[in-house]
Amino acid sequence: MRYTRYTRFIKEVIVDKGGGKSSASGRSSAPELATRDERKLRTRSSLLDAALTLMQQGRSFTSLGLREITREAGVVPTSFYRHFRDMDELGLALVDDGGATLRSLLREARKESAPVSDIIRRSVTIYKEFLLDRHMHFMFIAGERSGGSPVIRSAIRNQVNLFVLEMSQDLRRLNFLPHLSTATLQMLCGLVVNTMLNAASDILDMPPDEPTLEQELLDNFVKQLRLIFLGAISWKEPVAKP
Amino acid sequence: MRYTRYTRFIKEVIVDKGGGKSSASGRSSAPELATRDERKLRTRSSLLDAALTLMQQGRSFTSLGLREITREAGVVPTSFYRHFRDMDELGLALVDDGGATLRSLLREARKESAPVSDIIRRSVTIYKEFLLDRHMHFMFIAGERSGGSPVIRSAIRNQVNLFVLEMSQDLRRLNFLPHLSTATLQMLCGLVVNTMLNAASDILDMPPDEPTLEQELLDNFVKQLRLIFLGAISWKEPVAKP
DNA sequence: AATTTCAGTGAACAGTTGTTGACAAACATT
DNA sequence: AATGTTTGTCAACAACTGTTCACTGAAATT
Numbered sequence: 425m426r427y428t429r430y431t432r433f434i435k436e437v438i439v440d441k442g443g444g445k446s447s448a449s450g451r452s453s454a455p456e457l458a459t460r461d462e463r464k465l466r467t468r469s470s471l472l473d474a475a476l477t478l479m480q481q482g483r484s485f486t487s488l489g490l491r492e493i494t495r496e497a498g499v500v501p502t503s504f505y506r507h508f509r510d511m512d513e514l515g516l517a518l519v520d521d522g523g524a525t526l527r528s529l530l531r532e533a534r535k536e537s538a539p540v541s542d543i544i545r546r547s548v549t550i551y552k553e554f555l556l557d558r559h560m561h562f563m564f565i566a567g568e569r570s571g572g573s574p575v576i577r578s579a580i581r582n583q584v585n586l587f588v589l590e591m592s593q594d595l596r597r598l599n600f601l602p603h604l605s606t607a608t609l610q611m612l613c614g615l616v617v618n619t620m621l622n623a624a625s626d627i628l629d630m631p632p633d634e635p636t637l638e639q640e641l642l643d644n645f646v647k648q649l650r651l652i653f654l655g656a657i658s659w660k661e662p663v664a665k666p
Numbered sequence: 667m668r669y670t671r672y673t674r675f676i677k678e679v680i681v682d683k684g685g686g687k688s689s690a691s692g693r694s695s696a697p698e699l700a701t702r703d704e705r706k707l708r709t710r711s712s713l714l715d716a717a718l719t720l721m722q723q724g725r726s727f728t729s730l731g732l733r734e735i736t737r738e739a740g741v742v743p744t745s746f747y748r749h750f751r752d753m754d755e756l757g758l759a760l761v762d763d764g765g766a767t768l769r770s771l772l773r774e775a776r777k778e779s780a781p782v783s784d785i786i787r788r789s790v791t792i793y794k795e796f797l798l799d800r801h802m803h804f805m806f807i808a809g810e811r812s813g814g815s816p817v818i819r820s821a822i823r824n825q826v827n828l829f830v831l832e833m834s835q836d837l838r839r840l841n842f843l844p845h846l847s848t849a850t851l852q853m854l855c856g857l858v859v860n861t862m863l864n865a866a867s868d869i870l871d872m873p874p875d876e877p878t879l880e881q882e883l884l885d886n887f888v889k890q891l892r893l894i895f896l897g898a899i900s901w902k903e904p905v906a907k908p
Numbered sequence: 909a910a911t912t913t914c915a916g917t918g919a920a921c922a923g924t925t926g927t928t929g930a931c932a933a934a935c936a937t938t
Numbered sequence: 939a940a941t942g943t944t945t946g947t948c949a950a951c952a953a954c955t956g957t958t959c960a961c962t963g964a965a966a967t968t
Contacts, residue, residue: 460935464945482816487728490926501926503946510926570867571813574724577871608889615890618864619857625812629819647850648857655897702965706915732956743956745916752956912967917960924955929948936943 468507470497472517476560485515485564486572515568515576522565523583525558530590544649548642555624563628566621584621588613605661612656619648710749712739714759718802727757727806728814757810757818764807765825767800772832786891790884797866805870808863826863830855847903854898861890 474496478488490511494501508514532550536543555562569580592613595601601609623645630638716738720730732753736743750756774792778785797804811822834855837843843851865887872880 460943460945463935467945484726484728484813484815486726486813489924491924500947502928502948505927506945567813569812570864570871571726571728571809573726581871611886611889612893614886615861615893618860622812622860622864629812629823644853644856647853651854651857651897651901652894653897654900655893655895658896658900659893702913702915705965709915731954733954741915742917744918744958747957748915910968913965915962915964917962919959919961921958922956925953926951928951931949932945932947934943934945936941938939938941 464506467497467499467503471499471504471507471514472521473497475514475518476564479563479567480560484571485518485568485576512573512575515572516579518561518564519576519579519583522561522580523586525554525561526565526583526587527590529554530587530594534594544653545646548646548649551620552627552642555627559628562621562624566625566628569621584617588617591617601656603661604656604659608659608661612652615652616649619645619652623648706748709739709741709745713741713746713749713756714763715739717756717760718806721805721809722802726813727760727810727818754815754817757814758821760803760806761818761821761825764803764822765828767796767803768807768825768829769832771796772829772836776836786895787888790888790891793862794869794884797869801870804863804866808867808870811863826859830859833859843898845903846898846901850901850903854894857894858891861887861894865890 471493474493475485475488478492478496479485488511490504491501494504508517532554533547536546536550565580568576570577588610592609595609595613604612623641626641630641713735716735717727717730720734720738721727730753732746733743736746750759774796775789778788778792807822810818812819830852834851837851837855846854865883868883869880872883
């Protein structure tokens with residue numbers, strides 16, 4: 425048992441064993457999965473993808489069944505247990521992926537080195553692209569944020585809080601709104617993130633190919649953010665009683 | 667068939683038939699359900715209550731089953747169909763109830779004839795009382811708002827939009843923030859309502875009897891609203907190009 | 909008083925669910 | 939080359955699901 429863990433660690437360190445075990449079929453046409461761990465990871469992520477795909481079809485995660493997922497993933501139900509103890513554990517994996525997506529959004533936003541004019545509109549554009557690109561993760565996060573099982577709900581809440589914290593630290597580092605206290609800055613970021621996620625729900629629920637409706641939603645989103653930041657600018661910290 | 671509908675209508679007009687059909691048991695101890703329609707309504711609402719009760723125990727509506735609900739309500743599964751075609755229809759009934767709750771919240775808020783000082787804090791207090799009083803409706807609305815089945819999701823969206831509209835009309839009538847255009851006022855109300863519902867999720871998810879945490883959440887909620895209204899005050903409508 | 913209407917019951921159905929244990933074959937380790 | 943490890947499969951299970959049909963008894967109508 426301990427040996428196994430050790431060898432897995434080795435696997436992760438040695439990147440390429442130099443494979444090429446002579447197989448009959450050609451290398452390029454049939455992709456020939458190399459190591460065992462790789463294959464395990466592959467079916468694992470096909471399970472995760474199956475869950476997301478089903479949710480994309482309108483189902484909510486909480487209503488998904490184990491068998492349903494394995495069916496969609498193209499494996500036999502019992503295979504599920506080789507990867508997750510139960511549905512909750514799969515859900516938590518999805519939460520982690522969603523958190524990673526959020527974090528990468530933040531990384532992308534950091535590149536945008538602040539030319540202060542119309543920064544909101546441009547951030548929203550970035551956000552929308554992200555939204556459409558990883559719409560399934562956002563649907564999951566925004567959808568189960570206050571709907572799903574308690575375990576998953578609180579896991580999502582943690583990830584979102586982390587995101588809020590990181591965002592507020594970013595703003596501080598950029599010396600954005602320097603007159604705000606740390607607590608107020610975090611409150612602001614919480615408000616912004618909630619608004620973001622609500623907008624995500626709205627945008628992702630849209631019937632496809634309705635450009636005017638989409639534009640309306642986006643404009644509304646931008647207006648809301650403008651109003652929030654306008655409030656942040658004229659915010660006065662209450663003075664502590666002497 | 668038409669007769670039936672007619673007699674039902676009569677039932678609703680004639681308030682008291684003068685009942686007192688001589689029954690063995692006393693009037694006060696055993697409540698003796700009077701008319702048939704009343705009894706039907708009673709089990710109907712016991713089905714609705716059963717759904718809400720189960721959700722209170724951490725389940726999400728989408729994951730509830732028909733049998734589960736009838737079991738909780740204390741009737742046999744087949745009785746369900748006397749009241750609802752399927753779970754979606756029951757869900758829609760819950761949405762209606764939730765909408766009524768929202769509307770009554772608005773009615774309550776109207777009584778508070780604006781002494782502008784600290785109006786936000788007092789509104790939040792009203793809101794919190796409402797939240798705790800009808801916590802199950804709010805859990806349902808806030809939870810399934812972007813989680814549940816598409817039918818229910820869009821029904822909730824309608825109710826919430828209606829609420830937003832009504833709220834914006836109220837503000838206009840009170841001559842509150844008269845420099846805002848109607849569209850902006852609605853945008854503002856949408857933002858406020860989203861913030862309200864997010865706060866509802868947070869507050870209702872709290873572990874019970876943690877007064878300091880509760881106070882933190884409420885303070886944060888108040889701060890967010892303050893910031894929003896601060897933004898609304900200093901909002902300048904863009905001038906249309908001449 | 910006779911008749912109709914109907915909310916709630918009971919038994920039964922076909923289908924699906926989560927979970928178990930034994931097994932095969934590809935892989936990894938010795 | 940021999941041995942152990944492990945991913946995925948198969949068959950089977952008890953439990954539960956939504957839905958059907960015929961039925962009962964009391965309330966409502968005639």
